[in-house]
Amino acid sequence: MDERQWIKRTALLLSLLVLSGCQITATPADLLLNPRSTPENAALASAVRELLPPRAKLSLAMKEPANSAVIRMDADGDGKREAFVVYSDEGGAEHVMVLRGADGGWEQWFTFAESSNYGVDVLRTGDLDRDGKPELLIGWNQFGEPQHMLTLYHIDSAAQIMEPPKPLSELPYDTMGSGDADGDGDAELALIQLQRQELTASIGIYRFQGDQLGKIASTMLDGSVNEYLQVKLGKIAQNRYGVLADAAIGADASTTTMLAWQAEELVPIYPPEVSGDDKVQINANVQLSGDDNGDGILELHTLREAPGQSQGIAYSDLLWIEQHKQWNGNGGFDVVGERYVDAYRSYELQLPMSWSDYTFRKLTDGGADDVALDRYVEETNKREEILALRVIPVADWSEKEQLFQEEGRRYELLASGSGLVYVAVWRDWPAKEEADGEREASVKGVFPPDEAEMKRLFKLLPGE
Known part of the structure; x- marks a missing residue:
């Protein structure tokens, strides 16, 4: 999800909060399936309508890119995709119902016993225990801090009963991500907890050890931020791995923390401890890290003012050029890409590194x-x-x-x-x-x- 998608989705979900109290629910028909043009999707949409409880409302998983209440994915490792339906019942409690293919149609398999009156944050799969079969991850929104509870499940493809599986683990978090944090080729789980009243934050890296999910590393983060928007795990330099965490600060600004995996620990790389010109970067608007040039290395995104702007121009009217920076594995960062993005984030203009003398x-x-x-x-x-x-x-x-x-x-x-x-x-x-x-x-x-x-x-x- 890029910055524009994050901004739009956040605005949508905030508006839904206002309209429905603490329920994050929506009922338009286009939430059912996206797209719905194929015969398979039409059959699934019909099954969902029949199997939903009376007066149920379809909902979105907040952090998932699909604008659909029905998410298709293989959660039991049999090579066939099940359908996961997020909905709220007439009392406002959120549920996840699982449908599987049967006799050319769809049947209800089970509905997870866990529920939340505040919605679903994440709904996805990942092979975290390295057994070649996926785990199902559901993040339930909850009141207070931390804001979410992550539940992990193994789903047995041979199970015929309609009883849902028991959670393997339940872990509180505010922001989560998964990926290869230590360079071993397998995925770990990163969970950030932010205690806003105490102005403290921490990140933990988790890995399956046998059937148990255990914490293998942790460190403190900046607790003065408004919110951690995302956390990404992966390659952060040639032959180096670690974590990038992007956070919102102030009204519209953001900042990024980079941590490197070293000797089974997370070592801070960015921002540097010593302040100075171009050392500590606070972005004037939200920037989300990622691998924009497709070389497999995560970049942090910073902003520089377009040169030559009037001294008297209002800060909100300044034009900015995005810089994508890669850590060189030592003490510095190299700019590997630049682009201009318009005020409404509707278009971008890539700026070749060979360009000079422009604004x-x-x-x-x-x-x-x-x-x-x-x-x-x-x-x-x-x-x-x-x-x-x-x-x-x-x-x-x-x-x-x-x-x-x-x-x-x-x-x-x-x-x-x-x-x-x-x-x-x-x-x-x-x-x-x-x-x-x-x-x-x-x-x-x-x-x-x-x-x-x-x-x-x-x-x-x-x-x-």
């Missing part, structure tokens, strides 16, 4: 998503507009495009979606030979970009 600027004649990409030399404060990124309603696009053509403007349609058109408009007018299609293409990775390069670098970001 972004808000356009006075556009909306919040409209920006100029300028050539900018910081030493001389010299600026030259290269192009404008415009976001135009589809209804207005034909008129705008006709105007561009009548004026002989150089422009490129980058993408369209959700009723909007995204277009780059260059400040320079094409010369006659360029207008005739004979313009020499710019070199890939060299600033300023041409139409083909802008098309390659621009990308619409996914919604919820």
Whole structure:
């Protein structure tokens, strides 16, 4: 789940909290299955409707990316996917009902005895005990601190009775994640607990030892944050493994903690203990760590101000460039990627590391998503507009495009979606030979970009 998805999902769930007290429930039909166009999904949707208790309401697992109350996954290791249905009964208690395929249709297998009046946080599988079969993980929301209770189950594919399995373990947590924290090739479980009144926080790493889930390492975290948004486990440098934890602070800001696995312990790597320029990074808005360049190494995300902005500009109006940093395994971090993301997190523009002497600027004649990409030399404060990124309603696009053509403007349609058109408009007018299609293409990775390069670098970001 990226930053935009996290923001939207959080807003949705907060609104549901307001509307329904402490119940996080929703009833639109599109929660049933997503998508529902296949015959298999239609049969499953019909079975869910028949098997739900009277006056039950479908619900979402808060931290799962699927916008569906029905999650398909193989929880017993037989190679077939069961259907897990999250719902609240007429009294408001949340349940998870399990359906399995039978005679070309679906039948109820069992419903978990555990329940919560505050919803389900996570619902997923993972092979944590290394036996080749998955464990089922259900995180139940609860009142107070910690905010959730994680229950782990083994599901026997041969079981015919409708009695649910007993939990293998029950562990309290506020934020959870799983992955390879120690480099042994197997998944561990990370659980963060945040005590807001005491301003303390801790993280524990858990591993199955036989049939028991035991804590193998732990350390303290910053307890002054609002919330830990996510925790990721995996490779954090060449030949080094560990943990990245992203936390929300203040109204919109975030910070990241990196811990390395060393001699069976978690050792703090970032932020450094000694403060100084570029040492401790607090991001002006929420940033979530991840492996954005796909090299298998987790990066932490930081923000730098787009250079050349007015000294008097309001902090909320500043434009930022995202930097993706990898630990070098020693004392430093290398920037391995940069991108610009618009105010509404609807699009991104990847910024080649080979680019230099450029910046972004808000356009006075556009909306919040409209920006100029300028050539900018910081030493001389010299600026030259290269192009404008415009976001135009589809209804207005034909008129705008006709105007561009009548004026002989150089422009490129980058993408369209959700009723909007995204277009780059260059400040320079094409010369006659360029207008005739004979313009020499710019070199890939060299600033300023041409139409083909802008098309390659621009990308619409996914919604919820």
